[in-house]
Amino acid sequence: MSDLIKEIQKRKTFGIISHPDAGKTTLTEKLLLFGGAIQEAGAVKSNKIKKGATSDFMEIERQRGISVATSVLAFEYRDHKINILDTPGHKDFAEDTYRTLTAVDSVIVVIDVAKGVEEQTEKLVQVCRMRNIPMLVFINKLDREGKDAFDLLDEVEQKLGLTVCPLSLPIGMGSDFQGIYNIWEDNIQLFLEEKKQKVGDSIKFDDINDTSIDDVIGEKAAKTLREELDLIQSVYPEFNREDYMNGDLQPVFFGSALNNFGVRELLNAFIDIAPMPQPKESETRLVKPEEETFTGFVFKIHANMDPKHRDRLAFVKIVSGTFKRNENYLLVREGKK
Numbered sequence: 120m121s122d123l124i125k126e127i128q129k130r131k132t133f134g135i136i137s138h139p140d141a142g143k144t145t146l147t148e149k150l151l152l153f154g155g156a157i158q159e160a161g162a163v164k165s166n167k168i169k170k171g172a173t174s175d176f177m178e179i180e181r182q183r184g185i186s187v188a189t190s191v192l193a194f195e196y197r198d199h200k201i202n203i204l205d206t207p208g209h210k211d212f213a214e215d216t217y218r219t220l221t222a223v224d225s226v227i228v229v230i231d232v233a234k235g236v237e238e239q240t241e242k243l244v245q246v247c248r249m250r251n252i253p254m255l256v257f258i259n260k261l262d263r264e265g266k267d268a269f270d271l272l273d274e275v276e277q278k279l280g281l282t283v284c285p286l287s288l289p290i291g292m293g294s295d296f297q298g299i300y301n302i303w304e305d306n307i308q309l310f311l312e313e314k315k316q317k318v319g320d321s322i323k324f325d326d327i328n329d330t331s332i333d334d335v336i337g338e339k340a341a342k343t344l345r346e347e348l349d350l351i352q353s354v355y356p357e358f359n360r361e362d363y364m365n366g367d368l369q370p371v372f373f374g375s376a377l378n379n380f381g382v383r384e385l386l387n388a389f390i391d392i393a394p395m396p397q398p399k400e401s402e403t404r405l406v407k408p409e410e411e412t413f414t415g416f417v418f419k420i421h422a423n424m425d426p427k428h429r430d431r432l433a434f435v436k437i438v439s440g441t442f443k444r445n446e447n448y449l450l451v452r453e454g455k456k
């Protein structure tokens with residue numbers, strides 16, 4: 120295998136989309152924690168780390184607590200190079216988000232467990248569906264009281280037009296929230312509230328009828344869990360990678376980004392299934408990532424980050440070949456290097 124193909128296979132570029140406030144930036148931060156890209160959760164708010172290292176780095180974003188522009192963040196995890204594009208949810212900045220969606224190979228859709236499917240999420244998912252972008256769904260804020268998990272799965276199917284396939288299941292919710300049953304890896308991760316920022320160990324069970332589950336989460340919760348897993352098996356399709364890749368099936372995860380709960384499960388499944396860079400249609404032909412010649416397109420320009428300089432930063436999605444620093448490349452639109 121050529122080095123280029125090896126490098127391509129290591130890369131996964133995805134966008135996080137949703138209605139404002141569902142928790143995209145929070146989730147982005149927690150994902151970066153796993154890659155060791157930042158040391159501390161919530162570092163954005165406490166301002167303890169260098170500007171530019173985390174997602175909401177514009178002054179206005181800090182002040183308003185919302186994301187205004189897409190941030191691109193990179194980290195390494197399990198020998199993969201992952202690029203996250205954290206998009207703004209607010210409709211005033213939707214243009215930015217739509218352009219960002221041209222640069223990603225898959226997306227994670229975040230849904231607030233209490234609010235359910237909201238307007239901007241519907242619009243963004245519609246765009247992803249039209250383009251057959253593979254999607255994972257993360258239902259967030261399980262530490263709060265919210266809608267019933269199965270009602271939410273229905274809502275996601277009906278309002279977003281998705282075919283869901285739950286790969287995790289919450290055990291309780293809000294004040295009764297005990298943890299997550301991880302269907303993808305067949306284990307239970309318990310929620311340790313006092314250790315909010317710490318990722319606890321998961322407990323592995325080979326058999327869902329194992330009575331030690333009753334000891335851990337209580338008899339009643341264990342009974343409910345078994346019934347719900349049964350229901351999932353009989354009602355929802357089994358996970359199938361090809362359907363996911365074609366945009367015909369959307370795995371669903373539950374968790375709490377703020378508490379870094381269920382995030383590792385999401386990330387592990389993401390690494391297992393999410394697509395590497397895909398061929399891209401240009402105006403004239405389909406361009407394959409493994410082609411030797413470097414090609415790419417600018418999907419975003421960030422200007423005036425520092426008012427004292429007339430700085431501009433162009434974000435390029437690499438479509439094929441290898442990008443080399445300090446080389447001249449042809450800007451096709453202007454015919455200039």
Ligand SMILES: Nc1nc2c(ncn2[C@@H]2O[C@H](COP(=O)(O)OP(=O)(O)OP(=O)(O)O)[C@@H](O)[C@H]2O)c(=O)[nH]1
Pocket residue numbers: 137138139140141142143144145146184185186187206207208209259260261262263374375376377378
């Ligand atoms: N209780 C709870 N709150 C959360 C959770 N995740 C995020 N939040 C809070 O929800 C609010 C919005 O989070 P953000 O991550 O900024 O949301 P966003 O989706 O990036 O919002 P925009 O960028 O403006 O679209 C913040 O106050 C977070 O602390 C969670 O799991 N539980």
Ligand SMILES: [Mg+2]
Pocket residue numbers: 143144145185186205206207208
């Ligand atoms: Mg944000």
